[in-house]
Amino acid sequence: MRNLMGSLVIACSMYSRIPMPKVQWTKERMKYVMCFFPLIGLVIGICLWAWGQIAGVLGLGLLSYCLGGTLLPLGITGGIHMDGFLDVSDARSSYGEPEKKLEILKDPHVGAFAVIKGSMYLFLYLAVFSELPVSRLPAMGAVFVITRAMSGLSVVLFPKARKEGLAAAFSQGARERIVSGIMAVYFMGCLAFLFMHEGWETAAAAGGVSAVLFWRYYRIAVKEFGGMTGDLAGWFLQCTELALMAVIAILSRTAG
Numbered sequence: 001m002r003n004l005m006g007s008l009v010i011a012c013s014m015y016s017r018i019p020m021p022k023v024q025w026t027k028e029r030m031k032y033v034m035c036f037f038p039l040i041g042l043v044i045g046i047c048l049w050a051w052g053q054i055a056g057v058l059g060l061g062l063l064s065y066c067l068g069g070t071l072l073p074l075g076i077t078g079g080i081h082m083d084g085f086l087d088v089s090d091a092r093s094s095y096g097e098p099e100k101k102l103e104i105l106k107d108p109h110v111g112a113f114a115v116i117k118g119s120m121y122l123f124l125y126l127a128v129f130s131e132l133p134v135s136r137l138p139a140m141g142a143v144f145v146i147t148r149a150m151s152g153l154s155v156v157l158f159p160k161a162r163k164e165g166l167a168a169a170f171s172q173g174a175r176e177r178i179v180s181g182i183m184a185v186y187f188m189g190c191l192a193f194l195f196m197h198e199g200w201e202t203a204a205a206a207g208g209v210s211a212v213l214f215w216r217y218y219r220i221a222v223k224e225f226g227g228m229t230g231d232l233a234g235w236f237l238q239c240t241e242l243a244l245m246a247v248i249a250i251l252s253r254t255a256g
Contacts, residue, residue, distance in 0.1 A: 006023045006024075006026070006028075006029035007030075007031070007032040007033045007035065007036055008036045008039075009021060009023045010023065010025060010029055010030070010033050011033045011034070011036035011040065012036070012039075012040060014033070014080075015037060015040050015077060015080060015081075015148075016040045016043070016076055016077055016078065017075065017076060018040070018043065018076070031178075032178070034152040034156060034179045034183070035152075035178070035179055035182045035183075037149075037151070037152045038145045038146075038148040038149045038152065038186045040076070040077070040144075040148060041141070041143075041144030041146075041147065041148040042141060042144070042145055043076065044072070044073050044076050044077070044141070044144045045137075045138070045140060045141020045142070045143075045144050047072060047076060048069060048072055048073070048137055048140055048141065048144075049141065051065075051068055051069060051072055052065075052137045055068065056134065066126055066130045069129045069132075070125050070126045070129055073144070073241075080234060081233075081234035081235075081237045082118070082234070082238060083231070083234065084230060084231035084232065084233065084234020084235045084237075084238070085121065085234055085238040086114035086115075086117070086118050087105050087114065087231040087235075088105070088232055088234075088235035089114045089117040089118065089235075090107075090110070090113050091104040091105050091225075091231075092220075092224065093111075093113035093117075098161070098224060098225050098226040101224060101225055102161055102162065102225060105225075105229060105231045121238065124242065125242055128242065128246050129245065129249075131250075131253065132245065132248065132249045132252070133252055135252075136198070136248050136249070136252050138193075139193075139197055139198050139202065140248065142193050142194050142197075142206075143190075143241060143244040143245060143248070144241065146186070146187055146190045146191075146210060146240075146244065147236075147237045147240045147241045147244070148186075148237065149183045149184075149186035149187045149190070150183070150187065150214050150236070150237075150240065151233045151234070151236055151237045152179070152183050153179075153180060153183040153184075154214070154217065154218070154221075154232075154233055154236065155228070155230075155233060156176045156179045157176070157180065158218060158221060158222075158227065159221075159222065159226075159227040159228070160228060160229070161221070161225045161226045161227035161228060161229050162227075162229060187210075190206075191207050194206055198248065198251070198252075201251055202247065202248060202251050205247045205251060206244055206247055206248075209240075209244060210240060210244065213239065213240045213243060214236075214240075217236040220232075
């Protein structure tokens with residue numbers, strides 16, 4: 001039990017700004033870190049729902065409400081996944097060989113393409129969020145969990161581009177079969193929640209879009225980088241999060 005609690009603390013410390021006590025990153029604790037990663041998505045979903053209620057009570061305007069909804073996930077995560085999105089945007093825009101792209105991922109400097117695509121992403125996120133009714137915020141909680149479950153699954157299953165780095169460290173320590181099974185439970189549980197809360201169309205669309213983007217992520221990681229990295233996992237998480245939010249927004253409009 002102590003090691004499991006340590007795994008939870010490591011997951012929250014690494015992938016969020018949630019205050020946590022300091023623990024040692026032992027081999028036993030590293031085995032199950034990914035199992036707790038999707039719980040951070042659940043925290044974000046709860047906070048986003050609470051923000052929707054607060055905004056309604058305060059009578060905030062649409063722009064203030066949407067800005068808060070856009071920035072809140074970044075505030076909770078500390079932008080760690082957006083950092084991966086920016087690094088991968090720079091690397092892919094170089095059109096270089098895998099070795100060149102991996103060098104760009106390690107470069108601490110921010111390139112022009114990262115700034116451009118990061119700005120485009122945030123504006124697009126803001127626009128899509130503005131089309132999302134408050135009643136659909138619980139569904140977004142499921143989205144935050146789904147993206148983290150699939151990102152965590154890639155850490156233990158995909159080939160690695162480098163032997164060093166956080167992705168490799170978490171993968172080497174993980175119990176692949178157990179972690180994969182738990183990620184599948186998270187994923188299927190969220191689809192079941194979407195089915196009950198939003199209907200079968202949303203659940204089916206979310207499952208289908210997630211599967212297509214996961215396959216695309218694998219192809220890009222292997223073909224363009226020689227395997228996955230932590231930055232690629234963050235890039236995939238951000239892209240899938242936006243895509244699934246768009247799915248919920250579109251289907252909520254067509255449902256009237």
